[in-house]
Amino acid sequence: MADTPKIEIRGLKKRFGSKVVLDGLDLDVGNGESVVIIGGSGTGKSVLLKCILGLLDPEAGSIKVDGQEVIGLSTREREQVNRKFGMLFQSAALFDSLSVWENVAFGLISAQGKSKKDAKPIALEKLAQVGLPAQVGELQPSELSGGMRKRVGLARAIATQPEIIFFDEPTTGLDPIMSDVINDLIVDCVHRLGASALSITHDMASARKIAHRIAMLYQGKIIWQGPVDDIDKSGNAHVDQFIHGRAEGPIRMQIPV
Amino acid sequence: MNPLATVGRFFLAFLQQIGELTIFASRAVSHCVRPPFYFRHIGRQMLDIGYYSLPVVGLTALFTGMVLALQSYTGFARFSAEGAVATVVVLSVTRELGPVIAGLMVAGRIGASIAAEIGTMRVTEQIDALYTLSTNPMKYLVAPRIIAGVLTLPLLVVVADIIGVFGGYVVGVYKLEFNAAVYLKQTFDFLEFMDVFSGLVKAAVFGFIITLMGCYHGYRSDGGAQGVGRATTNAVVSASILILVFNYAITEIFFATR
Numbered sequence: 001m002a003d004t005p006k007i008e009i010r011g012l013k014k015r016f017g018s019k020v021v022l023d024g025l026d027l028d029v030g031n032g033e034s035v036v037i038i039g040g041s042g043t044g045k046s047v048l049l050k051c052i053l054g055l056l057d058p059e060a061g062s063i064k065v066d067g068q069e070v071i072g073l074s075t076r077e078r079e080q081v082n083r084k085f086g087m088l089f090q091s092a093a094l095f096d097s098l099s100v101w102e103n104v105a106f107g108l109i110s111a112q113g114k115s116k117k118d119a120k121p122i123a124l125e126k127l128a129q130v131g132l133p134a135q136v137g138e139l140q141p142s143e144l145s146g147g148m149r150k151r152v153g154l155a156r157a158i159a160t161q162p163e164i165i166f167f168d169e170p171t172t173g174l175d176p177i178m179s180d181v182i183n184d185l186i187v188d189c190v191h192r193l194g195a196s197a198l199s200i201t202h203d204m205a206s207a208r209k210i211a212h213r214i215a216m217l218y219q220g221k222i223i224w225q226g227p228v229d230d231i232d233k234s235g236n237a238h239v240d241q242f243i244h245g246r247a248e249g250p251i252r253m254q255i256p257v
Numbered sequence: 258m259n260p261l262a263t264v265g266r267f268f269l270a271f272l273q274q275i276g277e278l279t280i281f282a283s284r285a286v287s288h289c290v291r292p293p294f295y296f297r298h299i300g301r302q303m304l305d306i307g308y309y310s311l312p313v314v315g316l317t318a319l320f321t322g323m324v325l326a327l328q329s330y331t332g333f334a335r336f337s338a339e340g341a342v343a344t345v346v347v348l349s350v351t352r353e354l355g356p357v358i359a360g361l362m363v364a365g366r367i368g369a370s371i372a373a374e375i376g377t378m379r380v381t382e383q384i385d386a387l388y389t390l391s392t393n394p395m396k397y398l399v400a401p402r403i404i405a406g407v408l409t410l411p412l413l414v415v416v417a418d419i420i421g422v423f424g425g426y427v428v429g430v431y432k433l434e435f436n437a438a439v440y441l442k443q444t445f446d447f448l449e450f451m452d453v454f455s456g457l458v459k460a461a462v463f464g465f466i467i468t469l470m471g472c473y474h475g476y477r478s479d480g481g482a483q484g485v486g487r488a489t490t491n492a493v494v495s496a497s498i499l500i501l502v503f504n505y506a507i508t509e510i511f512f513a514t515r
Contacts, residue, residue: 055385079391087389093382111391160390 004067006031006164006196007052012061013220014047021047022058023220029164034190034197036207036228038242039217040251045200048217049166052198053085054078065164083111086162086195088186090169092153094141100152101127101137107160126155129192130185147178151185158189165190167199171206183209204243207231216242218251281473288393288400295401302405306367306464307413313366314359318417321354322346322424330433342433343443346425351452355418356410357504360463363410364496368471371402372492375475376485384476399472403465410464411457418456455511462507463500470496 005028014022021044029035039045050056052063054070063070070081086107094103104126105119114122124134130151141149150170157165170186171179183206190197190210201207207214208228215225216239224236231243241249329345375398378384387394422444429435471492478488 050385053385053389055388075393079393082389082391085389087386089382089386091381093386095378095383095386106392107390110397156390166389 005029005064006033006066007198008062008064008067009048009052010062010064012048012051012058012063014044014051014056014058020220022051022061024061025217025221027215027222027225029196029198032194032196034187034199034210034212035215036199036201036211036213037215037217037222038202038204038207039200040202040242043217044220045217046168049087049168049198049200053087053166054082079111083160084163086157086160086165088150088153088157088165088167088170090172092141092149094144094149094152094156096141098141099137100132100139100141100144103141103152104137104155104159106156111160123155123159126159127152129158129189130155131181146173147182150174150178150182154182154185154189158193161193162195164196164198165193167197167201167210169201169203170199170210171201171203176205179203179206180209186210204245277477278473281476282469284395285399285403285469285472288396289404293396294404295397298397298401299405299408302402303409305370306363306405306468307409310359310363310366310413311416313362314413314417315420317358317362318350318355318421319424321358322350322421322426323428325349325354325421326425326428326433330429339433339435340443342429343425343435343440344447346429347422347444347448348452350421350425351418351448351456353456353504353508355414355421356456356459356463357500358421359410359414359417359460360467360500360504361497363413363463364467364470364500365493367406368467368492368496369489371468371471372475372478372489373485375399375472376478376488379476379478380481380485394476399476402472403468406464406468407461408464410460410467414456414460418453451511455507458511459504459507462503466499466503467496470499 007027007029009025009027012022012025013020025048027035037045037048047056051058052070054073058071061071065081065084068081070078073081094100095106098106101120101123104123105116108114108119108122109116124137127134127137132148132151132155136144136148141152144152167186170182174182186197187210197210199207199210208231211228213225214228214231215222216236217223218238224234224239226234231239234240237250241251325346326342329342330339333339333341333345375384378398384394384398387397426440426444429440430437474488474492474495478484
C-alpha cells in the first residue's frame with residue numbers, strides 16, 4: 001500500500017451547462033507530497049478542489065483518496081472522508097458568529113467530539129504555531145486584518161491534524177512580504193504534520209516556495225507537470241508564457257461573452 | 258423570438274424552482290427529526306424569533322384589535338347588532354389576524370435576517386468551510402432555525418391574540434362605551450377551543466414557511482452582495498405570499514371539519 005497515492009484522479013470531467021471546465025483530468029498526489037496546480041483565472045482550479053472535497057459532483061471520472069473511490073459516497077461516508085482533509089479558503093471563510101479560537105477549535109469539537117474545555121488549549125497552541133498570541137483567540141474574525149485571517153484559517157485547517165490539506169490561493173490579496181510569511185507557515189505546517197498538500201494558485205513565487213511538484217491546468221487538462229526545479233526548463237510554451245506572465249503566447253485570454 | 262418559447266422557459270424555470278424547493282424542504286425536515294440536535298442554536302434562534310419579535314408583533318396586534326373593534330362597530334351599528342362586536346373581535350383575532358399579522362411581521366424580520374445571514378455565509382465560502390470541517394450545514398444552520406420557527410411562532414401568536422383582544426377591549430370599553438363586564442363576557446362566551454387551536458396550527462405552519470424560505474433563498478444565493486440582497490427580497494416576498502395561500506388552505510380544512 002505504500003505506493004498508493006494519497007489522491008488519485010483519473011479522467012475527471014465537469015461542465016456547467018455547455019461550458020466544459022474539466023475535460024478528462026488526471027492527477028496524483030503522493031504521500032507527504034506538496035503539489036501546486038497553476039493556471040489562469042477561470043480555468044477550473046477551484047472546481048477541481050470542490051470536486052475532490054465533494055462540494056461538486058463531476059460528470060465522469062474517478063477520484064480516489066487512499067485508494068477509496070469518493071465519488072458517489074453517501075453523506076455519512078463523505079463526512080468520514082472529509083475528516084482526513086483540512087482546507088484553507090481563499091477568503092479564509094472564518095465563521096463570523098464565532099470567536100477566533102472557537103473557529104480554530106470548530107473541527108476538534110464537531111469532527112472529533114472534543115469538549116470546548118479540551119479544545120481551547122489545542123486551538124491556542126495552533127494559533128501560536130501560526131504566530132498569533134493567545135489574546136487574538138478572544139477577538140471576533142471581523143476585527144482581524146487580511147493576513148491575520150489567513151493565519152487563523154491556516155490554524156483551523158491544521159487543527160484536526162489532517163492527512164491532506166488544500167490551499168485555495170493562499171496568498172491572494174496579501175502584500176509580497178505577508179505572502180512570503182504565509183508561504184513559510186504553510187511549508188512549516190505541512191512539514192510538521194507530514195501531510196500531503198494540494199494547492200491552487202496563480203502566484204508563481206508562492207508556487208515555487210511551497211511545491212514539490214507543479215502541475216499546469218489549461219483547458220480542463222493537466223498540460224504539464226514536473227518537479228518544481230524543472231519549471232523553468234519545461235519546454236512547454238504554455239507554461240513559459242504563464243510563469244513569465246506574458247500577454248502574448250499560445251494562451252489566449254478567454255473573454256466570456 | 259418565439260413568444261411560446263418564452264412562456265415555456267418561464268414555466269420550466271418555475272417547475273425547476275418547485276422541484277428544488279421540495280428537495281430542499283424534505284432534506285431540511287429529515288435533518289430536523291434526526292439527532293444530533295444543536296440545542297444551543299435552537300435556543301438562540303427561539304430567542305431571536307420569539308422574544309425579540311415581541312415589540313413588533315405586540316404593537317401590530319394591539320392596533321389591529323383596536324381598529325377591528327371600531328370597524329365592526331361601524332358595520333354592526335347599521336343593523337343594531339353592536340353586541341356582536343366583542344365576539345367578532347375575538348374570533349377574527351384568534352382564528353385569522355393574530356397568526357397572519359404575526360406571520361407577516363416575522364417574515365419581514367426573521368425571514369430577511371436568516372436569508373441575509375446564510376446568504377453571506379454562502380458567498381464567503383463559510384458553508385463550504387462547514388462541509389470541510391465534517392459538519393453538515395443543513396443540520397448545523399438550517400435545522401435549528403426551522404425547529405425554532407415551528408416551536409416559537411405559536412407562542413408568539415398566543416401573545417398576539419391576547420394583546421389583540423385587549424386592543425379591542427380598550428376601544429370597546431373606553432371609546433364605544435360598552436360595559437366592561439359585558440364586553441368580557443361576550444368575548445369568552447362564544448370562544449371555542451378550535452378557534453384558538455386552528456390559529457396556533459396556522460402559526461406553526463407559518464413558522465415553518467418563514468424559516469424554510471429564509472434558509473432556502475440564503476442557501477442558494479450567489480453573486481456577492483447583490484445576490485444576498487436578492488435572496489433577502491425573495492425570502493420575504495415568497496414567505497409572505499405562501500403565508501396568505503396556506504392561511505386560506507388551512508382555514509378551508511378547519512372549516513370542513515367544523
